[in-house]
Amino acid sequence: MVDFDKLTPREIVEELNKYIIGQNEAKKAVAVAVRNRIRRQKLPENWKKEITPKNILMIGPTGVGKTEIARRLAQLSGSPFLKVEATRFTEVGYVGKNVDSMIRELVEIAVNMVKQRKMKEVEEKAKLNVENRILEALVPSKRRAQQIPFANIFGIQEKPQEYEDSRQITEKREELRRKLRAGELDNEEIEIEIESSGSPIGFIGLPEMEDMGMDLSNMLGNLLPKQRKRRRMKISEAKKVLLPIEEEKLVDMDEVTQEALSLAQNRGIIFIDEMDKITGKNSGSGPDVSRQGVQRDLLPIVEGTTITTKYGPVKTDFILFIAAGAFHVAKPTDLIPELQGRFPIRVELEPLDKSDFVRILTEPENALTKQYQALLYTEGVQLEFTEDGIEEIAQIAYNLNQKLENIGARRLYTVLEKVLEEVMFKAPEVEDKVIVNSQFVRNRLKGIIEDEDLSSYIL
Numbered sequence: 001m002v003d004f005d006k007l008t009p010r011e012i013v014e015e016l017n018k019y020i021i022g023q024n025e026a027k028k029a030v031a032v033a034v035r036n037r038i039r040r041q042k043l044p045e046n047w048k049k050e051i052t053p054k055n056i057l058m059i060g061p062t063g064v065g066k067t068e069i070a071r072r073l074a075q076l077s078g079s080p081f082l083k084v085e086a087t088r089f090t091e092v093g094y095v096g097k098n099v100d101s102m103i104r105e106l107v108e109i110a111v112n113m114v115k116q117r118k119m120k121e122v123e124e125k126a127k128l129n130v131e132n133r134i135l136e137a138l139v140p141s142k143r144r145a146q147q148i149p150f151a152n153i154f155g156i157q158e159k160p161q162e163y164e165d166s167r168q169i170t171e172k173r174e175e176l177r178r179k180l181r182a183g184e185l186d187n188e189e190i191e192i193e194i195e196s197s198g199s200p201i202g203f204i205g206l207p208e209m210e211d212m213g214m215d216l217s218n219m220l221g222n223l224l225p226k227q228r229k230r231r232r233m234k235i236s237e238a239k240k241v242l243l244p245i246e247e248e249k250l251v252d253m254d255e256v257t258q259e260a261l262s263l264a265q266n267r268g269i270i271f272i273d274e275m276d277k278i279t280g281k282n283s284g285s286g287p288d289v290s291r292q293g294v295q296r297d298l299l300p301i302v303e304g305t306t307i308t309t310k311y312g313p314v315k316t317d318f319i320l321f322i323a324a325g326a327f328h329v330a331k332p333t334d335l336i337p338e339l340q341g342r343f344p345i346r347v348e349l350e351p352l353d354k355s356d357f358v359r360i361l362t363e364p365e366n367a368l369t370k371q372y373q374a375l376l377y378t379e380g381v382q383l384e385f386t387e388d389g390i391e392e393i394a395q396i397a398y399n400l401n402q403k404l405e406n407i408g409a410r411r412l413y414t415v416l417e418k419v420l421e422e423v424m425f426k427a428p429e430v431e432d433k434v435i436v437n438s439q440f441v442r443n444r445l446k447g448i449i450e451d452e453d454l455s456s457y458i459l
C-alpha cells in the first residue's frame with residue numbers, strides 16, 4: 001500500500017486515473033484539497049487558526065463520477081468516508097435528522113474501520129482461542145463436564161468423569177487438536193455457548209437520543225450481564241461464528257475509540273450530494289425557510305466546530321467536505337453567501353460522451369467488462385469483447401441517455417446487464433467461450449431499443 005501522505009497531488013491524480021476516466025479538473029481539485037489538509041496540519045497553532053479549510057463544490061450532472069472520485073480518494077488515503085444527501089436533513093428544532101448526525105455517522109464508520117483493522121491484527125491469536133473453545137466443548141474439563149449433561153460427544157466414548165485427570169484431558173485435547181487443524185472434524189456437531197452483549201429490546205434505535213450523542217442501549221448493554229445462548233452447530237460453522245467473538249475480546253475498545261476519533265477528525269471525508277436541492281430561492285415562508293435553515297446549520301460544521309458524539313467530542317476543523325449537485329435550475333450563487341464562502345473550490349464535471357463510455361467500459365482496473373469476465377471465468381467460461389462490440393454498447397448507452405434521461409455512466413450498467421443476461425443464465429452449460437461483437441449486442445437488444453416504452457423500463 002502506498003504511503004498516502006507522501007504522494008504529491010500529481011501522484012494522487014495518477015492513482016485516481018486508474019479508476020476514473022477524464023474529469024481531470026475535479027481530480028486535481030480533490031488532490032490539492034487533501035494535500036492542503038496535510039499541509040495545514042503541519043502548521044504552528046497560530047497559523048492553523050488563520051487558515052480556514054477549503055472545501056470543494058462539484059458541479060455536474062448525475063452519473064459522471066462525482067461520488068466515485070471522492071470515494072476513491074478516501075480509499076486511497078485510508079479515510080473514513082460518508083456520503084449523505086443534503087435533502088435528508090431538517091433544520092435544528094424540526095422533526096428529522098439534523099446535520100450534526102453526519103459527524104456521528106462518520107465517527108461510527110471510523111470506529112468500524114479501526115475495529116476491523118485491529119481484529120485482523122489479532123486474527124491468529126483469536127484462531128487459537130477458537131480452537132481451544134472447540135476443544136473445551138469436545139473434551140470438557142471436570143467442572144464443565146458436570147454442567148453439560150451430554151459432554152459425551154463423538155469420538156469420545158468415555159463418560160466425562162473419566163477426564164477428571166487434567167493430564168488425560170490435555171492429552172485428549174491435543175490429539176483432537178491435530179484432527180481439528182486438519183479439518184477432519186469439520187462435519188461433527190458440537191454445542192457451544194455464544195455470548196452477545198444484548199441490549200434490551202425497546203431501547204434500540206431512539207434517534208432523538210442518538211442525535212444528542214447518547215446511546216442508551218450501549219450504556220445499558222455494558223451494565224447488563226452478557227446474554228449467553230447455547231447452540232448446536234457443525235465445527236466448521238463454529239469456527240466461523242466464534243472467530244469474530246474471540247477477535248473482539250482481544251481488541252481494546254478504548255484504543256479503538258481514540259484512534260477512530262483521531263481518524264475521523266484528521267482524515268474524514270464527507271460527501272454532501274444534492275446540494276442544489278437545499279437552495280431556497282424565494283426565501284420567506286414554507287420549505288424555503290427550512291432549506292435555508294439547513295444551510296445555516298451546515299455553516300459551523302464546515303467551518304470547524306465541536307460535535308458531541310457517544311464516543312466523545314469531535315472537532316470538524318480538518319474534515320474535508322465535498323458538496324455536489326447538478327445545479328441545473330438553482331445556481332451555486334443561490335446558496336446563502338456564507339456557505340458559498342465555505343466552498344471556495346468550484347469544479348465542473350463534464351457530461352460523458354460515447355468515447356468516454358468506451359474507455360469506462362474497458363480501462364479502469366475494475367471496469368465493467370473485466371467484472372463480467374472475472375465472474376464467468378470462475379466457471380471456466382471465457383468472455384471476449386471485440387472492439388466493435390464495445391463501440392456498439394457505448395453508442396447504444398449514449399443514444400439512450402439522449403433519448404430518455406441522461407443518467408451518465410450508470411446507463412452502461414443496465415445496458416451491459418441486458419446484453420449479457422442470457423449468457424449469465426446459460427453459462428456454463430452451453431459455451432465455454434463467448435464473443436461479444438457488435439452483431440451480438442444488436443441481437444440481444446433489438447426488440448428493446450426500438451420500443452421506447454420498453455427501453456425506459458429495462459435499460
Ligand SMILES: Nc1ncnc2c1ncn2[C@@H]1O[C@H](COP(=O)(O)OP(=O)(O)OP(=O)(O)O)[C@@H](O)[C@H]1O
Nearest residue numbers: 019020021061062063064065066067068360409410
Ligand atoms: N468518469 C468516470 N469514470 C469511470 N467510471 C465512472 C465515471 N463516471 C461514472 N462512473 C461510473 O458510474 C457510477 C456512478 O457514478 P457516480 O456515483 O460517481 O455518480 P455521481 O456523478 O456522483 O452522480 P450522483 O450525484 O447522481 O450520485 C460509478 O459507480 C462509476 O462506476
